[in-house]
Amino acid sequence: MSTTxxxxxxxxxVDAAAAAQQLDAYTREMIQWHFSPETGSPFWLxxxxxxxxxxxxxxxxxxxxxxxxxFQDEWLRDIDPHQWVPAAFKGKPFNIFETGGTTGMPKQRxxxxxxxxxxxxxxxxxxxxxxxxxxxxxxxxxxxPRRLRLAIEHLANHRGGSCxxxxxxxxxxxxxxxxxxxxxxxxxxxxxxxxAVTILKHRRIGCMFTTPRLLETIGEHLSVPDAGIKGVFCxxxxxxxxxxxxxxxxVLENRTVFVPTYGNTLMGLACSKPTFAEEGYSITYYAPQPxxxxxxxxxxxxxxxxDYDTWGRVELTTMTKEFFMPxxxxxxxxxxRPPAPEYGFPWDGVxxxxxxxxxxxxxxxxxx
Amino acid sequence: MxxxxxxxxxxxxxPYQSLDTVEVRDIRTNETLAVVSQANAGIIRRxxxxxxxxxxxxxxxxxxxxxxxxxxxxxxxxxxxxxxxxDGVMQSAEDYVRSLSATSGLPHVMxxxxxxxxxxxxxxxxxxxxGLTRGLDTSAIDEGFGEQAGVPVSFFPAAKxxxxxxxxxxxxxxxxxxxxxxxxxxxxLKPGSEEPWTPWRIAQAFIAAGCPPxxxxxYPTNHEGSQAILDLAGRAxxxxxxxxxxxxxGDPRVEVHGPGxxxxxxxxxxxxxxxxxxxxxxxxxxxxGGRSCINASTIVVPRHADAIAEALAQRLAAVxxxxxxxxxxxxxxxxxxxxxxxxxxxxxxxxxxxxxGGATDVTAKYRSGPRRVVVDGAxxxxxxxxxxxxxxxxxxxxxxxxxxxxxxEVPQRDMLCTxxxxxxxxxxxxxxxxxxxxxxxxxxDRLNLGPIPTSVVQWDQPHEGNLFEFxxxxxxxxxxxx
Numbered sequence: 018m019s020t021t022x023x024x025x026x027x028x029x030x031v032d033a034a035a036a037a038q039q040l041d042a043y044t045r046e047m048i049q050w051h052f053s054p055e056t057g058s059p060f061w062l063x064x065x066x067x068x069x070x071x072x073x074x075x076x077x078x079x080x081x082x083x084x085x086x087x088f089q090d091e092w093l094r095d096i097d098p099h100q101w102v103p104a105a106f107k108g109k110p111f112n113i114f115e116t117g118g119t120t121g122m123p124k125q126r127x128x129x130x131x132x133x134x135x136x137x138x139x140x141x142x143x144x145x146x147x148x149x150x151x152x153x154x155x156x157x158x159x160x161x162p163r164r165l166r167l168a169i170e171h172l173a174n175h176r177g178g179s180c181x182x183x184x185x186x187x188x189x190x191x192x193x194x195x196x197x198x199x200x201x202x203x204x205x206x207x208x209x210x211x212x213a214v215t216i217l218k219h220r221r222i223g224c225m226f227t228t229p230r231l232l233e234t235i236g237e238h239l240s241v242p243d244a245g246i247k248g249v250f251c252x253x254x255x256x257x258x259x260x261x262x263x264x265x266x267x268v269l270e271n272r273t274v275f276v277p278t279y280g281n282t283l284m285g286l287a288c289s290k291p292t293f294a295e296e297g298y299s300i301t302y303y304a305p306q307p308x309x310x311x312x313x314x315x316x317x318x319x320x321x322x323x324d325y326d327t328w329g330r331v332e333l334t335t336m337t338k339e340f341f342m343p344x345x346x347x348x349x350x351x352x353x354r355p356p357a358p359e360y361g362f363p364w365d366g367v368x369x370x371x372x373x374x375x376x377x378x379x380x381x382x383x384x385x
Numbered sequence: 386m387x388x389x390x391x392x393x394x395x396x397x398x399x400p401y402q403s404l405d406t407v408e409v410r411d412i413r414t415n416e417t418l419a420v421v422s423q424a425n426a427g428i429i430r431r432x433x434x435x436x437x438x439x440x441x442x443x444x445x446x447x448x449x450x451x452x453x454x455x456x457x458x459x460x461x462x463x464x465x466x467x468x469x470x471x472d473g474v475m476q477s478a479e480d481y482v483r484s485l486s487a488t489s490g491l492p493h494v495m496x497x498x499x500x501x502x503x504x505x506x507x508x509x510x511x512x513x514x515x516g517l518t519r520g521l522d523t524s525a526i527d528e529g530f531g532e533q534a535g536v537p538v539s540f541f542p543a544a545k546x547x548x549x550x551x552x553x554x555x556x557x558x559x560x561x562x563x564x565x566x567x568x569x570x571x572x573x574l575k576p577g578s579e580e581p582w583t584p585w586r587i588a589q590a591f592i593a594a595g596c597p598p599x600x601x602x603x604y605p606t607n608h609e610g611s612q613a614i615l616d617l618a619g620r621a622x623x624x625x626x627x628x629x630x631x632x633x634x635g636d637p638r639v640e641v642h643g644p645g646x647x648x649x650x651x652x653x654x655x656x657x658x659x660x661x662x663x664x665x666x667x668x669x670x671x672x673x674g675g676r677s678c679i680n681a682s683t684i685v686v687p688r689h690a691d692a693i694a695e696a697l698a699q700r701l702a703a704v705x706x707x708x709x710x711x712x713x714x715x716x717x718x719x720x721x722x723x724x725x726x727x728x729x730x731x732x733x734x735x736x737x738x739x740x741x742g743g744a745t746d747v748t749a750k751y752r753s754g755p756r757r758v759v760v761d762g763a764x765x766x767x768x769x770x771x772x773x774x775x776x777x778x779x780x781x782x783x784x785x786x787x788x789x790x791x792x793x794e795v796p797q798r799d800m801l802c803t804x805x806x807x808x809x810x811x812x813x814x815x816x817x818x819x820x821x822x823x824x825x826x827x828x829x830d831r832l833n834l835g836p837i838p839t840s841v842v843q844w845d846q847p848h849e850g851n852l853f854e855f856x857x858x859x860x861x862x863x864x865x866x867x
Contacts, residue, residue: 237434257405258404259404259405259425260425263425264427267427297404298404
C-alpha cells in the first residue's frame, strides 16, 4: 500500500442510492426539528413566519432544498448567537466558533457536540498506519476562537493522545499584508514556525495538523518524517495539484501520510478520496453527508448543479440538530466530481477547490 | 499532429515537469507552441538549500575550461539542434527563430540579430572576461589570488549563485548574464512569462557544451516564486518596470535593470550639422524595434528642435509593419494587444497635458491612420516622435516598448543637470570641455562620444554595472615569502 493512499474501513461503504435515500430522510428530520416550535430556534421559526411557507410541508427531500433562498452569511455576523439556539438546547451553554481570517465583526456559529461528531467520523476513516493510536499531536495553525482548536484536541484525545498547540492568528497576518508590512508578516511566520520546530524537536509527536504553507515551511527546517510524524492532517487553504505533489513527494518524502481536507467552521470537515496521487494529485473532497452537503452549482443559476468535472461555485448546506444553514454560497469554486462509494463516499465530491473567480482574476489567498 | 513541447523546470540541471503549467501561444494564430512548467515557490526554496552542489561543480573547474565551454555553447546556441523539453523533442536554430518570433512579435530578422549578440558574447568570452576583469589572469580566480599590474590581488565570490529575473521584451539582454558561468558562478534563471525560449536554449547550449548541468537552474514561476528567488539569491539581476526595480534599488544583492531613459545629446558645436546625424538618431530610436532599454527615448538639442523633429518624424513614419519573416521588418508586434492599447491611450492622454508648453505627436501627420494598427492578426504601435516644448512635459523623458522618442530643446549648459539617470547617452560633440563634463556626469551609465547610435553595444564594456565586480569582491592579501 502506498503511504499516501490510506484505505477506508469497509464499514463506511454504502451505495449511492442508499445514501440518497438516507439524505432525503435526514433532510425531512432536520426540517421538522428546526421548524417545529418545540425544537427550532427563534431565528428559523421567525424566518418561516415571514417567508409565508412551511418548510415542514414543502421540503420532502434534499432536492426540495432549492426552495430556500441562499443563506446570508451576514446573519452570522449581525444576529445575536442566542437567536440560533434551538429550543431543544435552551439553557445549555454553547461554544461560539468564529470563521478563519475574517477581519471586522466575525461570522459566528454556535454548537455543542457537532465538532466532536465530525472529528470522530473523520477519525474512523484512518487507521494506526496514518494516525497511530496513543500518539501525541501538534496543531500549528489558527486556534483562538476557531472550531478547529477544540476539534483537533478532541481528535487527539479520541485517538488516545494529547495535543500541543502553536497558534497563528490569520487576522493579524491579513492586517500586516494589507498595510504592506511584508517583512513583519514574514517575521511573524518565522516566529510561528520556530515554536512548532521547537516542539517537534523536543517532544515525541506522531501526528500533526497544519496548513499547506506552514507544512512547507516546517519542512524547510527539519525532515517531517524524521521528526517522527506518521500522518499530517492538512487543510485551510487552496492546494493546487502541484502543491499537493510537492508536499507529498518532497516535504513528506513519501514517508509521512498526507491527509488533505477541505473544511470550515460552517461545514465541518470534508474528507479526501485517498487516491489523489494516482489521479494527478487532484484532490476530491466529500462533505460529511448527510450533516453537510456540498453542491457545485452554476454561478448563473444556482438551483442547478454543473456537470461532472466542470467548474462551478461551491454551495454548502449544513443540517444538524444544533445548526441549520441552507444553501450558503461559499467564496470558492471547484470541480464537481462523481461519488466514490468504494471509499465510503457514495455522494458527489468537489475537487481542486480555489477562490471563486480565480481563473479570471488574481486573488491573494493563503496568508497562512 | 505534432507534439506540443513541454519545457520543464531545471532543478540544478535536472528536468522536472510541474503539474502547474502555462501555455505560450502564437500571437497571431493563438496556436499553443509550448507548455511551460511553473515552479511553486517551495521548490525554489528547497533547491536553494542545495546551492553548494552547483557552486562546487563550477569551482572544481578552471575558468579557462569554462571559457572554452562558453565558446562551444556559442555555436550550439546559434546553429545547433538542442533539446526542447525533456521528452526528446529537438529544436533547430530555425525552430527557435520561428517560435520566439511567433510568441514575442519580434520579426525573424531581429531574433537573428539578437542571436548574434548572444553568440558574440559567448564566442568572445575570453576577451569579455578580460574586459570585465580589467585583464585579470583567469588563474587568479582559480587559485583565489594572483597578480594584476604587478600588485597582489585576491578575489572571492560574493555569492554562490547568480539569480536573474528576466524580461520578455528582447532576447539580447540575455547576453548580460552568460559570462557568470565562465566566472564560476551558477545561474538561477526565471524567464519572462512570454519568453522561456532564449534562456532555455542558452542553458541547453551550455549543458551540451559540457557545462555541469547543476550550474543551471531554470524556474518559470509566478510572483511568489520570483520573490523567493530574490530573497534567497546572494546576487541577482532584476529586470522590470520602474515600480518593480525601485523596490530593490539600494539593495546591494540586487542589480536592477529598469527603464533605460537612453538619450542622444547634440552639442552646440554640432547642432548646425544635425542633418548629417539623422541616421544615428533614426537607428537609436528604431533599432531592435525600439524595444530595448538602450534605444533612445529622448533627443536633447540646444536648437533646431522643430526641424529635427520634423525630419526624424518623417523618417520614422515611413516605417511600416511587415510580415514576421520579411528581412526588412523593423517593427515588432505586441505579444499582448491590451498592453499596446494601454500604451496608446497613455500617450494620447499625455499629449493633452499642457505642462511646460505641451507636446505634439509630429509623426501623426505623416501617418495615414492611428498609431495602433492590427496587421495580419498582430497588434503594432507605429513609430512615434513627439516634440515636447520643455523637459518638464511627461513625455519628454519616458520610454515605451516600441520606437518612441521626444525631441526637446535644452541649452547645452543645462543638459547634464536636466537629463537625469540615463542608461546610454550618445553625445554628438567634439568640444573637449563638454566631453570632460560628460565624462564626469554621474547620471550616465554608458557614454558614446560621437555619432554612435545608442543601440550599438560593445560587450567587453560593463553594462549597467560590471558583472565581475558584482559577483566577486576583492580582499587584501599578503603572503609571507617562503
